[in-house]
Amino acid sequence: MPLSMKKQNTFILFAVIFSFFANVAESNSILKDVRINQSDNETRLVLDLTEKVKYKLFTLNRPDRIVIDLYQADLGKDLKTNINKTGLINGIRIARNNSRRIRMVIETSEILFYRLSAIPKNPNPNHRLVIDLKKAFEGSKKLAASSVNRKKLVVAIDPGHGGKDPGAQGSQAIEKDLVLKISKKLKKLIDQEKTMSAFLIRENDSFPCPDNRSNCRQQESLSERITRAKKGGADLLVSIHADAFSDRSVRGATLYALSDSRKIRRGSEYKVMYRPKTKNNVKLKSTSSRKSLSRVTSSDIDAQDQSIEIGKHILKEMKKDVRIRKKTPREAEFAVLKSTSIASVLIETSYLSNKDDEKFLINPRNQDKIVEAIVRGLKSYSASTRKDLGKK
Ligand SMILES: [Zn+2]
Numbered sequence: 001m002p003l004s005m006k007k008q009n010t011f012i013l014f015a016v017i018f019s020f021f022a023n024v025a026e027s028n029s030i031l032k033d034v035r036i037n038q039s040d041n042e043t044r045l046v047l048d049l050t051e052k053v054k055y056k057l058f059t060l061n062r063p064d065r066i067v068i069d070l071y072q073a074d075l076g077k078d079l080k081t082n083i084n085k086t087g088l089i090n091g092i093r094i095a096r097n098n099s100r101r102i103r104m105v106i107e108t109s110e111i112l113f114y115r116l117s118a119i120p121k122n123p124n125p126n127h128r129l130v131i132d133l134k135k136a137f138e139g140s141k142k143l144a145a146s147s148v149n150r151k152k153l154v155v156a157i158d159p160g161h162g163g164k165d166p167g168a169q170g171s172q173a174i175e176k177d178l179v180l181k182i183s184k185k186l187k188k189l190i191d192q193e194k195t196m197s198a199f200l201i202r203e204n205d206s207f208p209c210p211d212n213r214s215n216c217r218q219q220e221s222l223s224e225r226i227t228r229a230k231k232g233g234a235d236l237l238v239s240i241h242a243d244a245f246s247d248r249s250v251r252g253a254t255l256y257a258l259s260d261s262r263k264i265r266r267g268s269e270y271k272v273m274y275r276p277k278t279k280n281n282v283k284l285k286s287t288s289s290r291k292s293l294s295r296v297t298s299s300d301i302d303a304q305d306q307s308i309e310i311g312k313h314i315l316k317e318m319k320k321d322v323r324i325r326k327k328t329p330r331e332a333e334f335a336v337l338k339s340t341s342i343a344s345v346l347i348e349t350s351y352l353s354n355k356d357d358e359k360f361l362i363n364p365r366n367q368d369k370i371v372e373a374i375v376r377g378l379k380s381y382s383a384s385t386r387k388d389l390g391k392k
Pocket residue numbers: 160161167168175241242243
């Protein structure tokens with residue numbers, strides 16, 4: 001090989017190495033700012049970066065944390081590396097973890113739903129990573145707390161349908177009238193309990209609509225029922241229905257409830273940080289373990305899927321007096337079951353399309369049996385929760 005050729009090769013090799021380093025240096029993204037937006041039940045974190053980054057996200061417990069590693073990234077000159085409590089975040093620490101990555105540790109106030117999305121630079125001046133945090137178990141925690149503490153357990157009773165919407169039609173009964181009758185009986189019985197109180201979402205043959213409008217769409221009416229339950233300070237929403245089916249031989253009661261993670265809209269990309277494993281999905285937080293149960297609030301409790309738990313207790317009691325179609329709560333994404341901030345069950349008391357079921361259901365004595373079973377179920381849930389929370 002002539003000397004001149006060798007020199008040229010060395011030059012090419014050097015040029016390649018140099019450009020590799022130059023590339024790396026160029027692609028290092030700078031974390032310029034971390035912004036936090038807080039609304040009622042949600043906290044949004046926005047990371048402003050100069051360039052796109054590789055990242056990894058994972059969660060830890062004790063204390064509950066979300067960790068984000070940013071690769072080939074640098075800390076911005078004016079970046080605040082310690083952020084105090086804001087919204088659902090107890091605090092944030094950002095530091096260089098090793099030569100390759102920056103680590104951001106977000107300590108959260110409880111186990112949350114989270115999602116992360118990246119928003120590319122153009123047309124924005126920065127590349128953004130957006131982390132949305134959302135309360136996941138508010139409804140479960142509230143139900144567990146108020147079923148054991150000194151505060152009364154408040155039950156919102158939702159008689160299905162109403163007004164222009166008759167619901168299922170039997171040969172003698174119409175669902176909207178029948179479920180109103182049963183709901184009124186349930187309210188009366190709950191109000192007789194010292195530890196509970198109830199209110200009705202509708203008290204007459206009306207179709208619940210937002211802002212007391214006389215008419216609205218089905219979907220609006222369903223979310224209005226949840227709104228009324230929340231406004232009334234309910235810890236539990238019980239929606240009462242009677243079913244109909246093309247196969248007239250189908251009969252028996254069914255209870256529907258959703259686990260908390262299924263209350264989140266499908267395709268919303270939210271994930272739960274982790275699932276603690278406890279019996280009946282309820283326990284006192286270690287920091288609250290010396291508190292008397294009569295004084296606990298929802299923030300003293302870790303709880304999830306309590307809609308399902310209370311559903312099991314109600315079904316167990318109903319089974320004693322009422323024909324049951326399914327022995328355990330069924331999960332179905334009915335709109336009234338989908339709020340994460342209120343525990344809820346929907347009871348199909350039986351099938352109006354079945355002659356024997358209809359005959360059973362229009363008998364006032366049997367309506368009493370149903371509401372008595374529901375109240376026994378609520379009390380049995382309270383007793384069981386008290387026992388679980390009392391354990392060390
Ligand atoms: Zn119905």
